[in-house]
Amino acid sequence: MSVALSLTVNGKAERAEIDPRTLLVEFIRNDLGLTGTHVGCDTGQCGACTVLIDGNAVKACTILAVQAEAAKVTTIEGLASNGEMHPMQAAFKECHGLQCGFCTPGMVMSAIDLVQRHPNADEKTIRAELEGNLCRCTGYQNIVKAVAQAAAAMRR
Amino acid sequence: MGANDLNTIGQSVRRKEDYRFLIGAGQYTDDVNPPHHTHGYFLRSPHAHAKIRKIDASKAKAAPGVVGIYTGADLTGVNGLPCGWLITGTDGQPMKEPPHPVLAQGKVRYVGDGIALVIAETPDQAKDAAELIDVDYEVLPAVVNPVDALKSGAPQIHDGAPGNKCYTWALGDKAAVDAAFAKAAHVTKLDIVNNRLIPNAIEPRAAVASYSRADDGYTLYVTSQNPHVERLLMTAFVLGLPETKVRVIAPDVGGGFGSKIYLYPEETAMVWASKRVNRPIKWTAERSESFLSDAHGRDHVTHAELALDKDGKFLAMRVHTTAAMGAYLSTFASCIPTILYATLLAGQYTTPAIYCEVTAVFTNTAPVDAYRGAGRPEATYVVERLVHAAAAEMGIAQDEIRRRNFIRKFPYQTPVALLYDTGGYDACLDEAMKMADVRGFAARKAEAAKRGKLRGLGYSSYIEACGIAPSNIAGALGARAGLYEVGEVRVNPTGGVTVFTGSHSHGQGHETTFSQVVASRLGIPIENVEIVHGDTGRIPFGMGTYGSRSLAVGGTAIIKALDKVVAKGKKIAAHLLEAAEADIEFKDGKFSVAGTDRSKAFGEVALAAYVPHNYPLDKLEPGLDETAFYDPTNFTFPAGTHICEVEVDPETGVVQIVDFSACDDFGNIINPMIVEGQVHGGLAQGIGQALLECCVYDQETGQLLTGSYMDYAMPRAAHLPSFKVATKVTPCTHNPLGAKGCGEAGAIGAPAALMNAVHDALSSAGVKYIDMPATPHRVWNAIQAAKH
Numbered sequence: 001m002s003v004a005l006s007l008t009v010n011g012k013a014e015r016a017e018i019d020p021r022t023l024l025v026e027f028i029r030n031d032l033g034l035t036g037t038h039v040g041c042d043t044g045q046c047g048a049c050t051v052l053i054d055g056n057a058v059k060a061c062t063i064l065a066v067q068a069e070a071a072k073v074t075t076i077e078g079l080a081s082n083g084e085m086h087p088m089q090a091a092f093k094e095c096h097g098l099q100c101g102f103c104t105p106g107m108v109m110s111a112i113d114l115v116q117r118h119p120n121a122d123e124k125t126i127r128a129e130l131e132g133n134l135c136r137c138t139g140y141q142n143i144v145k146a147v148a149q150a151a152a153a154m155r156r
Numbered sequence: 157m158g159a160n161d162l163n164t165i166g167q168s169v170r171r172k173e174d175y176r177f178l179i180g181a182g183q184y185t186d187d188v189n190p191p192h193h194t195h196g197y198f199l200r201s202p203h204a205h206a207k208i209r210k211i212d213a214s215k216a217k218a219a220p221g222v223v224g225i226y227t228g229a230d231l232t233g234v235n236g237l238p239c240g241w242l243i244t245g246t247d248g249q250p251m252k253e254p255p256h257p258v259l260a261q262g263k264v265r266y267v268g269d270g271i272a273l274v275i276a277e278t279p280d281q282a283k284d285a286a287e288l289i290d291v292d293y294e295v296l297p298a299v300v301n302p303v304d305a306l307k308s309g310a311p312q313i314h315d316g317a318p319g320n321k322c323y324t325w326a327l328g329d330k331a332a333v334d335a336a337f338a339k340a341a342h343v344t345k346l347d348i349v350n351n352r353l354i355p356n357a358i359e360p361r362a363a364v365a366s367y368s369r370a371d372d373g374y375t376l377y378v379t380s381q382n383p384h385v386e387r388l389l390m391t392a393f394v395l396g397l398p399e400t401k402v403r404v405i406a407p408d409v410g411g412g413f414g415s416k417i418y419l420y421p422e423e424t425a426m427v428w429a430s431k432r433v434n435r436p437i438k439w440t441a442e443r444s445e446s447f448l449s450d451a452h453g454r455d456h457v458t459h460a461e462l463a464l465d466k467d468g469k470f471l472a473m474r475v476h477t478t479a480a481m482g483a484y485l486s487t488f489a490s491c492i493p494t495i496l497y498a499t500l501l502a503g504q505y506t507t508p509a510i511y512c513e514v515t516a517v518f519t520n521t522a523p524v525d526a527y528r529g530a531g532r533p534e535a536t537y538v539v540e541r542l543v544h545a546a547a548a549e550m551g552i553a554q555d556e557i558r559r560r561n562f563i564r565k566f567p568y569q570t571p572v573a574l575l576y577d578t579g580g581y582d583a584c585l586d587e588a589m590k591m592a593d594v595r596g597f598a599a600r601k602a603e604a605a606k607r608g609k610l611r612g613l614g615y616s617s618y619i620e621a622c623g624i625a626p627s628n629i630a631g632a633l634g635a636r637a638g639l640y641e642v643g644e645v646r647v648n649p650t651g652g653v654t655v656f657t658g659s660h661s662h663g664q665g666h667e668t669t670f671s672q673v674v675a676s677r678l679g680i681p682i683e684n685v686e687i688v689h690g691d692t693g694r695i696p697f698g699m700g701t702y703g704s705r706s707l708a709v710g711g712t713a714i715i716k717a718l719d720k721v722v723a724k725g726k727k728i729a730a731h732l733l734e735a736a737e738a739d740i741e742f743k744d745g746k747f748s749v750a751g752t753d754r755s756k757a758f759g760e761v762a763l764a765a766y767v768p769h770n771y772p773l774d775k776l777e778p779g780l781d782e783t784a785f786y787d788p789t790n791f792t793f794p795a796g797t798h799i800c801e802v803e804v805d806p807e808t809g810v811v812q813i814v815d816f817s818a819c820d821d822f823g824n825i826i827n828p829m830i831v832e833g834q835v836h837g838g839l840a841q842g843i844g845q846a847l848l849e850c851c852v853y854d855q856e857t858g859q860l861l862t863g864s865y866m867d868y869a870m871p872r873a874a875h876l877p878s879f880k881v882a883t884k885v886t887p888c889t890h891n892p893l894g895a896k897g898c899g900e901a902g903a904i905g906a907p908a909a910l911m912n913a914v915h916d917a918l919s920s921a922g923v924k925y926i927d928m929p930a931t932p933h934r935v936w937n938a939i940q941a942a943k944h
Contacts, residue, residue, distance in 0.1 A: 035187035036180015038410070040358045041443035045865035048358055076180035089178040093170055096833045100663030101177030102184065102359040102410025123878070130873040134865070136358050136411050137663045139840030139902075140873040142833060 007068050009034070010078030024068050025049045025060035028075060036076040036105045040134065047133030050106035051075050057113035059106075059132070076105035079112075087153035088112050088146070097146035099137035107133050107143060115151045123148065162745065163676040168829030171668045172682070173661070182408040185362040186440045188377045193364065194223050196426055196439035197282035199272040199289055200448065201264035204298035204520040204858020205311060208262055208291060213272065216288035221281030224433045225289070226425065227272045228259040234428060237419055237484070238393040240385075241491035242634040243323050243516070251323035251516070254314035256484035258394065258421045258428070264293075265313055265483035266520050267853075267860055268448030273425045275433055298520040298858035302480040303457050305517045313483060313518045320518045322481050322490065327498040327572055328511035333463075336472030336509050340463035344546040349927045350534045352455035352480070352851040353844075354447055354868055355527050357662075359410020361450060362440040363423035367430040373401040374430060378423045380406040380690075381416045381660050382700020385637070387692050389419040389487065395428055402427070406690040409662035413841070414526035415450045416662065417702050418487035422449075447863040452851055453527020455480035456493065456534050462507075462542040468552045470507040470561050475538060477514045482523035489525045490516065495633050496531030496621070496703075502570035503539040504581045504617045504795055505561040510571045520858045526702060528841050528903040529620070536618040540908035544614065544915065554615045554912075555585060555594070558797075562617075574621055576793045577889040584819040584884050585617060585797040591817035591880045592799040600801075600814075610804040611814070612917025615797060616909035622897035623792035623888070624703030640787035641705070642697045643713035645674065645721050647780035649766035651759030652684045658698015659710030660690050663837075664899060665830045666706060672826050673711055673893070677718045678758055679745025696783055704897030707826065708792050712891045716784030724780060725761045731772045732756050732764060792888045792896035796820035798839075798905035802913040806921060809936030811847060811914055817880040818905065823888040823896035831898045835881050838902020844871040845903070846910040846928050869929075918942075 002017040009032060016031055028034050028051065040048035042061055049060040052074040079086040088108050091097065098104040107130070114121060114129045121129065126147045127140070135143060176182050213225045236255040243251045255261070260271050272289055276282035297311040304310060305320040313320055337343060357379075364377040374397070380386045383404040390404075391397040409416060426437045441449070457478045463471040479493035498512035547557040559582065568576040594613065601611040624630075625639040644656040655674055659666055671685040688694055701710070722742050729747030730737040739750050748755035756764075764771055765780040801815040818835060825831050848869035852861045862868040887894030907928060914930045915923070922942035926934060 034180065035184075036182070038184070038359070039186070039440075040360065041865055043443060043864055043866070046358060046443075076178075080179050085175075085178060092178055093174040096168075096171070096829050098174060098177055099665070099833060099837065100357070100359065100411040101173070101182050101408065102357075104177050105180050108178065127873040127876075134358060134870055134872065136356055136413070136841070136870070137837045138833060139836035139838075139871075139879065140876055141836045141878055144873060144878070 003066055005065055005069060007070060008072045010074060018065055020066060022065045023061055024063045024065045027065035028060060034075050034077050038102055038105060040103065045134070047110060048103050048106040050109040050133065052109055052113065057110045076108060088150040091146040091150035091153065095142045095146035095149055097138065097143040103133060103135045107135060111147045111150065114147065115154055119151060119155055121151055162679050162681060164672045164682060165676050165826055167827065169668055169672055169682065169827055171665050172671060173665065173667045184359055184408045184410055185364060185377045185379050188364045190364065190366055190436040193436035193438050194275045194277060194433060195279040195282050196437045197274045197279065197286050198270050198422060199274060199286040201260065201267060201269040201271055203264060203293055203295050204267050205296040205313065206264050206293040207296065208260060208264065209294055210292040211271065212290040216274065216285040219281065219285035219288055221277035222274065222285045223277065223435065224275040224429060225272055226429055228257055228261040231258055231428065233396065234258055235394045237421060237424065238389055239485040239490055240487050240636050242636060243325050243490045243494055244634065245323040246326045251490055252317040252321065253485060254316040258424050266522055267858055268522060269483065270421050273429055275429060275437055300519050300521050300853040300855060300858050302455065302478045302517040302519055305519050306478065306515065313520060317518055322485065322516035322518060324513065324515045325494050326511065326513040329509055329571065330511045332509040333472045333474050333511040337463045337474065340471050341466040342464045342546065342550055344462045344542055344549055346460050346541055346545060348458045348460060348538060348541060350454045350456035350458065350537055351845060351928045353453045353527055353849050354851050355413045355415035355450055355453060356446065356870060357411030357413055357415060360441040360443060360446045361416065361420065363426050364436060364438045365423065365426035365430040366436040367434060369434065374427050375403045375405065376423060376427055377405050377407060379409050379416050380404065381409070381412040381662060381702055382698065383660065383690055383692050384658060384698045385700055386419055390424055390427065394424055403693040406660055412662045413528040414453065414530055414702060417700065418451055418525055444863055447868065448860055449522060451486045451523045451525035452482065453524065454534060455524050458538055460538045460542055462546050464546055464550065468550055468557045468560050470505055472509040473501055473507050475501060475512040479514055479516050480519050480521065480524050481516050482519060482521045484523050486523035486525035489523060491634065492526050492531045497535050499572045499574050500532050500535035500619060500621060501539060502572055503536070504563060504619050506563050508571060521853055528838065529900045530703070532620045532900065533842065533904045533907060536616065536904050537908050540616045540618065540912065544912040548919065555589060558585060558615065558617050575790060577790055578886045579793060579795050580821060580884055580886045581617060581795060584795065584821055587819040587882055587884060588797040588799045588817050591819065591882060592801060592815055597801065604803055610806055610917040610920060612802050612804065612913040612915065614800045614909045614912025614916055616905045616912065617797045618905040619793055619795040620900060620904050621791040622704035622794055623708035623788050624705045625791060626789055627787050638787065639699055640785050641699055641710040641713040642783065642785050643710065643717045644696055644783040645714065645717040647721060647762045649763055651680065651762045653678065653680065654686045654688060655714055656688045656695040657710050657714060658695055658700065659706040660701045664701065664706060664834065669707060669826050669830055670711060670714060673714060674718065680758060704794065704899040707893060707895045708888065708891055708897050709786060709788055711893055711895060713784050713786035715892050716786050717782045720782035720784060721780060724782065727776055728761050728764055729756045732770065789890050792823065794820065794822050794896040794898065794901055796901060796905060798909040800909040800913040802910065802917055804914065804917045804935060806939050809932035809939065811930050811935060813843065813877045816877055818902065819882045819884060820901050821884045821886055822898040824885060824894035825883060832881055834898045835902045836879055838900060839879050839906045840871050840876055842903040842906025843876060843910055846907040846930060848875065848929050850929050
């Protein structure tokens, strides 16, 4: 049995016939070949799979693809425009906010959502708001720095 | 841009690899999808210890989409997984090496032990089919604690290891230690548990194995820190395949921390099976599988004693450790609690006599092997907890007792086999004390006390042996491999440089650091350098990345290859400039005749090497491509002092880190930004061990109780402070970069600093001893117990 799915991913209309139990992250990775969104835990704890759905950060392993029917989904591949990185991506590079890069796409998507909700977030707020994203490499310090720097850039 | 601007050594160059990671273009193993591939799933034991009476896979084989199912019985001609380090016991006997089968042979020995590889068209079909496999178990009693495993009557895990003992090994002069203890003015004694940890790289282990009928060859994509070692062990020791027929690729790897060094059963079974099903097989661990089956770290139970004279000078140290190996010997398991542990017990101090005895024990748990620091965090924890306790008992200030015992003359031969080449321990201690504002601590403590809170300050002056390792020394100590590194520098005709390194980056930023080294040496822009790693099909050979060795050993191999490139370039330039080779100098990207303005740019010489129209063909081969193997002459010895300040709420037991200051000596530094990042990450893991993380198995059933992120407490952003980090430099004396390594320092120094701070804070509440992790529950209980 399969069901029809229609949604917009990174500005492009997508239509597919999928197994109804397909998770959004599986659809993004396997059907669309957008492998920038990662799976780190399958239990909604690590946040590596975070994408934006209609502008809000959502863990793509905790939602069925069919629940994103008609939604606008943005993945890490959809952030840069004309080869120019989003301020959050640029700040992660500038501040050394990534090492192995595996948690990074989810971390960047969560951070964008964070700054949209807290444009003037201080360190304490940033650390609290990153609660849903695990990084094993950086000790978070440079991620926190990057989010603060990107927030300043996004306010401009 | 002038030529001098191309020297970026010591600059925080932003990372070359970041762009692809930030735009979602990284290529990790799970992103690899060969055409027509199948999916593997491993049926794992639900029991910690059981005999397998019978496996019936007939229903499963008939399930939809199943391509093949293999159990241990099918793996004829496949050997067990080898251990890469032979430890010889105090009885003169080799360690016990019971078989480590790729899939269970008649018995399972831990929860998660592999029983069958199920291959199907989709992951769900493979998983559904696995549920149809009927395994008839005879469940046996299990033992998970290493001390319990040694008791008489404990369940016996391997026929070939009576009493569950792998070896008892010792280092040091026992008689000298006993004599020193006999005349000591003070003896400090501690019983220490070094808690078992689960590494948890955020990328789970994964593999994609393919077989080609065209050349009877195999390609394996795998999450590995050392693809050449993986290939060597898998082909020569387990599958009996020629190395030439297996290509191992470790593409972008999402963190390792030791856990991706080893040859694991999963990818070995998949390579074997890929020929049987004649299709590629893909497997990616679910996080629950990572918890169950990745090699764990630490798990020591130790009794330690320090003898001091009346002035607080260390006279001798005596240590006995029981170290868990888990159910099977993982690739480097045996050397972690011995060679990388007992040898570090001198720390930064002149302790003249040290004796350490280690008993390694099999338990019904996942195998234990190197995890960030690997032996050295355990040693530092023993030494620095002893020093803290001794100072507290004798009423000597924590900095003062360290100063009274610091090594200040180098080279220094320790009583536990290592020869420290250089160091400057006072400088790091002084700087860390400034950073931590130790002078203001008494006032902060008094202020906290007014609020009913307990403040504590903890020091950890750690040392590590890195730059692993001189092959001859390692070989004499039991290593079954060399520990050199390989670098190839290929200058292309148009002057761009491709560097092939046996080191592997899984977050460390080699593409940037190594490019800085090469570009600076050759006087070319960093963009003209490409670093290639992680592919046995492209790189001559390599021992990989662990033990903070990449720059000190792998970087030096590249330097040696660069030296050869420059030497050959001088010959070519001498010909082009019609000068004597001895008169040619190479500087800032130019070959010049000394004392003249005549020169050839590096690119011109490269072009001449590949278009040898005007070239000394009678004396010199064309081309400019050089390879070097570098085997270090000694370990490197990064060291430093970490100081942690905590505030404990006695009402709740919550420990808050108020400040963490780290001053480290890593020798010369190429990229300070990357080094700081490595320290931050290491500190987070060290603090994780001390405050949050603990792997727990049920004592009766051997079930893993901390098998998910809901149960195993990983450090999250809000758990950690902003670290203050600084460096002091005493360059390593025996490699040309003067580099010592920085990857593990944080994880080595932090646990003792934090736990010493907790003990300092709790001393006023009467608490004498508390083990890691210092969770609110444990701290609160300790405070309550001290009241009664």
